[in-house]
Structure formats: C-alpha cells, structure tokens
Amino acid sequence: MEKVKIRRELLEYLLELARDFYPNEFAxxxxEKDGIFEEVLIAPNPHFGRSSAFFDTWMLPYDESIKGTVHSHPGPNPRPSRADLNFFSKFGGVHIIIAYPFVEDSVRAYRSDGSPLRIEIVK
Known part of the structure; x- marks a missing residue:
C-alpha cells in the first residue's frame, strides 16, 4: 500500500484542531515540502458545522505546495462520505480524515478515488 508522510508536530496539531472544533467539523x-506534509492552511471565511465543513476554494492563494486536504468527522467513522469523495475528485491529491475520538488511531488517508493510503509519521 502506498504511503503518505506527515510530520508528527503537524499531526498533533491537527488532532488538537479536531478536538477544539468538536462537535463541528473542521477542514x-x-x-507538502520534500514529500512530507508539514503545514495546514485554513481557508478564509470557512463554515464549520456539525455535519459538514465548507470553504470557498476560490479564496485560496495560488500555492503549489498544497498537495492535500484534511478534515474531521465528529463521529467514529473515518471513511469518506459521498460528499467527501465528490470533493476529493475535484481537488485531487491526498485526503486525511480525522474521526472521533481524535487520536492517532482514528486518522486515515485516502487518494482522490477514496482508496486508502498508509500514513507514516516522521519527526
């Protein structure tokens, strides 16, 4: 199985964001830098609700280092929903879902087609 690399510091920050936004989703x-996810960018004017997160991708700056997305699920299911898969198909790249209870074991990564990727946590 293909893998995605993420810095431990970033993963811990993403878990903290998921906990802070609960019971709402965040996105x-x-x-990515040198093949490793290192930073998260929160889009301007987001809407984070209990069953969805929305932001206007037109408001994002042009940034070739953006290679993926991340969002939380306030429930325990880390699998992508139909809406997630629809978004994945439009944005491309790698997509990380952090499910409740927002611990390392509840994090999953997917390709744009929804097929799973292994996550490697690096220093």
Whole structure:
C-alpha cells in the first residue's frame, strides 16, 4: 500500500484542531515540502458545522505546495462520505480524515478515488 508522510508536530496539531472544533467539523489544506506534509492552511471565511465543513476554494492563494486536504468527522467513522469523495475528485491529491475520538488511531488517508493510503509519521 502506498504511503503518505506527515510530520508528527503537524499531526498533533491537527488532532488538537479536531478536538477544539468538536462537535463541528473542521477542514484545511495540507502543504507538502520534500514529500512530507508539514503545514495546514485554513481557508478564509470557512463554515464549520456539525455535519459538514465548507470553504470557498476560490479564496485560496495560488500555492503549489498544497498537495492535500484534511478534515474531521465528529463521529467514529473515518471513511469518506459521498460528499467527501465528490470533493476529493475535484481537488485531487491526498485526503486525511480525522474521526472521533481524535487520536492517532482514528486518522486515515485516502487518494482522490477514496482508496486508502498508509500514513507514516516522521519527526
């Protein structure tokens, strides 16, 4: 199985964001450097609700380092919903879902088609 690499510090921050926004979802874009996700960018004027997160992708700056997305699920299911898959198909890249209870074991990564990726946490 193909893998995605993410810095431990970023993963811990994403878990904290998921906990802070609970019971609402949060979403952001992932910046990659040298094949490793290192930063999250929260889009301007987001709407984070209990069953969805919305932001206007037209408001994002042009940034070639954005290679993925991340969002939380306030329930325990880390699998992508139909709405998630629809978004994945439009945005491309890698997509990380953080499910409740927002711990390392509840994080999953997917390709745009919804097929799973292994996550490697790096220093």
């Amino acid at each position: 952001g874009f992932l910046r």
